[in-house]
Amino acid sequence: MTPRTVVAASGGLDSTVLAYDLARIGHELVLLSFDYGQRHRRELHAARRLAYRLSADHRVVDLGALRSLLSGSALTDSEIAVPTGEYSTETLRATVVPARNAIFLSVAIGAAVSCEAQNVAFAAHSGDHRVYPDCRPEFVRAVQELARTSTAGFGDVGVMAPYVTWSKHQIVEHGHRLGVPFEATWSCYQGLEWHCGDCSTCRERRTAFATAGIPDPTEYMETVGG
Template sequence: MGYGPSGVKAGKPRKVVLVLSGGLDSTVLAHRLRAEGCDLTMLSFNYGQSHRRELEFAWRTAARVGGVHRVVNLGTIADLLSGSSLTDSAVATPDGHYSDASMRATVVPNRNAIMLDVAVAHAVAIGAVAVAYGAHAGDHPIYPDCRPSFVAAYEQMVRVANQGFLDPDFAVLTPFITMHKSEVVAEGARLGVPFADTWSCYRGGARHCGTCGTCVERREAFSVANVADPTEYKVG
């Protein structure tokens, strides 16, 4: 038996738990896993972030691709995660590019590990063969929990922590981890992803602000991929 493009072993019950933020990357990943025939359970998280706009778009994606979707309420942990502009109202959301040092203000400590822990626990409970999240190469400069070294170490920890309860081929799937955002956009275009139904902006207004780190990266990705950007930006 071989493996599908996203890493799910062929011939297995293809039940996958996906961390779905409502952003572009996890939405494209949802469409890709569905196209590969996976049985999706999608978990979105309220972790006390400064806005909930992304969760609205997660619901749209879940309704479109089909499968189970649940929003996990971790809102009470926000007070424990101070120092990030995403969880702490005292920290301003910076403008710029992910390569800028100012983007450190957007790091939520251990966020992906927290979400993945919940996703793995649920995966074990329902007999899923994998968990997945949409980390990509553009995240590497500023987000440690989006790097290959984190994924490898985390997967090993999962195997130890759940020894005797995991499927032998259980995997943490990050098929975009060596891809740049423009490549993710190109993949989404190939799959027919409705990009207008994704949310990236850190500021959570009626429209994307156009200047925060995720907006800058989003605009750049569509331009490099030569794919029409349907996003309405407040600036530019």
């Protein structure tokens, strides 16, 4: 039987590599993206285009009402500036959305039961461990137990996080081998016409390509005359 997997798909680099990875080994994919009142919709548009490339079902979950409940993050509060410059623990604290992955994965687990999927997958990686508690191995173990107990006898859904011990550049290397269209993914927190190149996630993206020794196809503002 072909396994069916719900992928938490942001339209970013990591979740896109994960989707291509699972498609390669024969999973039928349902890509689940979340509109939670974030600063922009560029990532949602990217996820939709990538789902089309993969011939995968794509659904956007409207969680916009959460914006007022999840304030205090640069990703949900327009009054808080997106951090730029050096990629550090202190600058990244401003981008933490409280328990975001816990919320998303709870929804994804329910969706998996409804669409008769056997798995939920998300692309947490080791570069996020120091700042984001819901990207760490202990969180993965906890959400796996949540899925097991909450779907016992009603789908028995498992949770996969195959990159949780990987670095960002390892994901880039793996995606390169898979032929992932990196230029179609979106990472930038600013949501401008092109990647700003200076926010923390743009810097992380650039560093990952440089460390992997793979040409970065991303259009950054300074490279397109912005």
